[in-house]
Amino acid sequence: MHELSVTESILSIVLKHAQTNKAEKVLAINLKVGELSELVGDCIQHYFDYLSKGTIAEGAVIDVERSPIIFQCKECEHSFEISLKDSKDFACPRCGGAKVSLISGREFYIKDITIS
Amino acid sequence: MADIRLIEIKEDILSDNKNLADEIRDMLRVHKVFMLNLMASPGGGKTSLIINTIRSMKDTCRIGVIEGDIASVVDAEKVVQEGIPAVQLKTGGFCHLDATMIKMALDEMDLKNLDLVMIENIGNLVCPAEFDTGAHKNAMILSVPEGDDKPLKYPLIFSVCDVLVVNKIDYIGVADFDMGAMKERVFKLNPEINIIEASCKTGEGIEKWTRWLTDEMNAYQRAVR
Numbered sequence: 001m002h003e004l005s006v007t008e009s010i011l012s013i014v015l016k017h018a019q020t021n022k023a024e025k026v027l028a029i030n031l032k033v034g035e036l037s038e039l040v041g042d043c044i045q046h047y048f049d050y051l052s053k054g055t056i057a058e059g060a061v062i063d064v065e066r067s068p069i070i071f072q073c074k075e076c077e078h079s080f081e082i083s084l085k086d087s088k089d090f091a092c093p094r095c096g097g098a099k100v101s102l103i104s105g106r107e108f109y110i111k112d113i114t115i116s
Numbered sequence: 117m118a119d120i121r122l123i124e125i126k127e128d129i130l131s132d133n134k135n136l137a138d139e140i141r142d143m144l145r146v147h148k149v150f151m152l153n154l155m156a157s158p159g160g161g162k163t164s165l166i167i168n169t170i171r172s173m174k175d176t177c178r179i180g181v182i183e184g185d186i187a188s189v190v191d192a193e194k195v196v197q198e199g200i201p202a203v204q205l206k207t208g209g210f211c212h213l214d215a216t217m218i219k220m221a222l223d224e225m226d227l228k229n230l231d232l233v234m235i236e237n238i239g240n241l242v243c244p245a246e247f248d249t250g251a252h253k254n255a256m257i258l259s260v261p262e263g264d265d266k267p268l269k270y271p272l273i274f275s276v277c278d279v280l281v282v283n284k285i286d287y288i289g290v291a292d293f294d295m296g297a298m299k300e301r302v303f304k305l306n307p308e309i310n311i312i313e314a315s316c317k318t319g320e321g322i323e324k325w326t327r328w329l330t331d332e333m334n335a336y337q338r339a340v341r
Contacts, residue, residue: 002210002212002247005210006130006246009133013127013129013131017123017125023121023123036272036305037272038270090303099307101307105275108128108129108246109125109127109128109129110126110127111124111125111126112123113123114121114122115123
């Protein structure tokens with residue numbers, strides 16, 4: 001729902017880096033978005049096409065790479081992936097510890113861009 | 117033809133918002149003001165919880181409220197009737213409050229004469245969770261009639277909050293709501309979260325909530341002294 005304001009930020013960050021690197025054109029943008037985010041990739045592309053008209057980023061293809069939800073056990077430091085659909089257990093599968101912390105799944109950044 | 121190059125960026129998409137949110141926390145620190153961001157669905161009980169909080173805490177601390185709404189000013193009017201300063205932000209269709217909007221609201225408030233600012237975010241479980249408002253703590257409400265499956269549907273908001281108020285517990289028995297299953301789902305996403313069962317209508321659990329809020333505010337004020 002907030003893809004428009006997010007896309008404005010993406011465009012301004014991309015243009016900033018494109019200029020620093022003296023790009024003539026931005027061809028592709030790779031985003032890294034955690035599984036916990038509700039962001040819709042198709043919407044971002046749609047808004048981006050609209051917002052980037054007339055800039056060197058016009059026509060760039062956006063790819064969203066999702067990063068999994070990973071917890072780390074505070075007892076034994078074992079890391080393990082969680083699927084949201086499997087709602088049964090989130091204790092550490094190695095030692096059974098219940099104290100865990102989220103180490104991946106909330107990412108929200110621009111990983112790289114391809115320019116010419 | 118020009119070379120094609122891959123440029124590594126690794127820049128947070130919301131970094132501008134995050135930086136402004138940090139500036140807001142610096143500004144609040146100067147005046148020792150504690151700020152709480154309250155999120156929930158439309159009708160979850162945000163305004164009712166704020167009114168209840170004002171009634172039980174206004175004699176012991178100076179409160180201000182920032183009301184976020186898409187179009188109306190009805191919530192701010194209710195707060196002002198309690199004798200509390202309120203700033204209404206009308207987002208004109210925007211689905212969340214961000215640091216820029218909060219900064220504008222705070223600039224309208226007399227921070228040196230406040231101890232606590234409560235933000236009533238836009239009624240929405242999706243977007244507000246992504247944007248740092250500059251608040252010190254994030255709270256959310258899940259009301260019983262909304263159902264116990266919400267943590268499965270809107271995981272992010274449950275993962276970013278410090279406290280969850282389960283409101284309208286007077287509906288338990290009428291609604292098909294499994295408290296145990298809901299809590300298990302929430303703890304799965306956020307093992308550190310505090311869960312408080314309450315009813316803004318009957319007043320049950322409100323004291324527990326204001327105690328949590330007071331403890332957090334006191335801890336903050338001790339730390340910035």
